């Protein structure tokens with residue numbers, strides 16, 4: 277839907293979001309073939325994901341607040357507003373080019389970054405709909421749906437993330453960058469004509485105060501009995517990084533139908549993609565560690581992990597530290613349940629995540645200044 281189609285983007289985001297490939301592999305591969313200066317723009321793009329993740333890890337309440345607002349808005353908005361939400365989501369806003377984006381998202385699970393910005397701005401500033409429900413629509417359909425990149429990009433378009441900065445969609449910008457076919461039907465386009473869309477002020481309900489980052493181990497613990505590796509959708513590359521030398525007796529991953537339906541109501545192709553990435557992770561882990569591995573569809577992930585640990589007589593479960601989002605929500609109750617049964621839960625964080633997250637307390641550019649120095653020192657030969 278862009279002039280160059282999707283030829284100038286990598287479409288790596290769904291793989292990166294679930295870490296079928298890691299940022300470190302991409303950065304290393306890039307700097308093996310290109311100079312830092314030549315590849316800087318691309319490296320910045322790749323590092324945006326970690327920046328947003330770190331920002332949200334320090335402010336987990338922004339995620340919980342967004343989820344609570346989605347529930348609340350669905351229950352309290354007047355019927356005509358909810359009908360408008362449904363019409364715009366299903367590609368019936370009457371602005372033909374925006375309707376094509378909504379349908380492209382539903383059909384393919386992907387939108388180019390420009391299209392995401394245009395459509396989010398259209399939703400918020402032209403339609404005057406709450407950003408939280410637009411972000412929820414993206415979250416249900418994007419195959420790369422990421423708690424941090426999605427929530428915080430929507431907040432940015434709404435003007436909440438960077439004070440004073442709001443993204444306003446302009447027809448001239450689409451004329452410059454979008455595939456002309458997208459604008460062949462001009463119906464409704466006067467609504468996004470330059471100057472027609474005004475910043476809509478939406479109230480920021482979120483508390484954005486900073487919390488200290490949770491501490492995780494970077495190294496494997498000494499073995500004290502049977503060890504299980506719990507694989508989850510936040511990082512499906514255990515064969516690279518600190519878990520590579522783990523010698524698990526068994527591996528398990530769980531996908532949860534309950535989580536898909538409520539509260540998230542994920543689209544069918546999104547659920548299928550989630551199952552596909554987790555089975556890919558399990559297959560690679562089974563072949564790397566050469567031990568039994570299972571993928572189970574369960575109702576309650578926390579309860580299933582405890583049951584698995586007991587049936588496998590595990591002394592310890594090792595996993596990558598989950599991020600803020602659906603996987604992170606499993607964590608706190610799980611540690612409690614396992615501790616009661618004297619099963620140790622060790623969560624390991626990649627050093628590169630720990631390093632990047634600590635730099636993400638303020639804006640992207642101070643982050644990038646330090647991150648680029650780190651990349652030059654550690655990845656350039």
Ligand SMILES: Cc1cc2nc3c(=O)[nH]c(=O)nc-3n(C[C@H](O)[C@H](O)[C@H](O)COP(=O)(O)OP(=O)(O)OC[C@H]3O[C@@H](n4cnc5c(N)ncnc54)[C@H](O)[C@@H]3O)c2cc1C
Nearest residue numbers: 285286287288289321322324325389392421422425426429
């Ligand atoms: C409203 C809105 C919602 C978004 N929601 C998501 C989301 O749920 N998940 C998601 O992964 N990205 C999201 N993005 C960011 C960005 O649009 C996508 O990462 C990018 O379009 C993915 O396509 P690509 O892999 O072809 O990108 P490329 O242009 O090839 O970029 C390479 C990689 O860099 C990273 N990247 C590039 N731009 C950004 C960015 N602005 N923020 C974060 N990472 C970036 C991604 O990992 C991407 O795969 C959102 C952006 C907006 C404006």
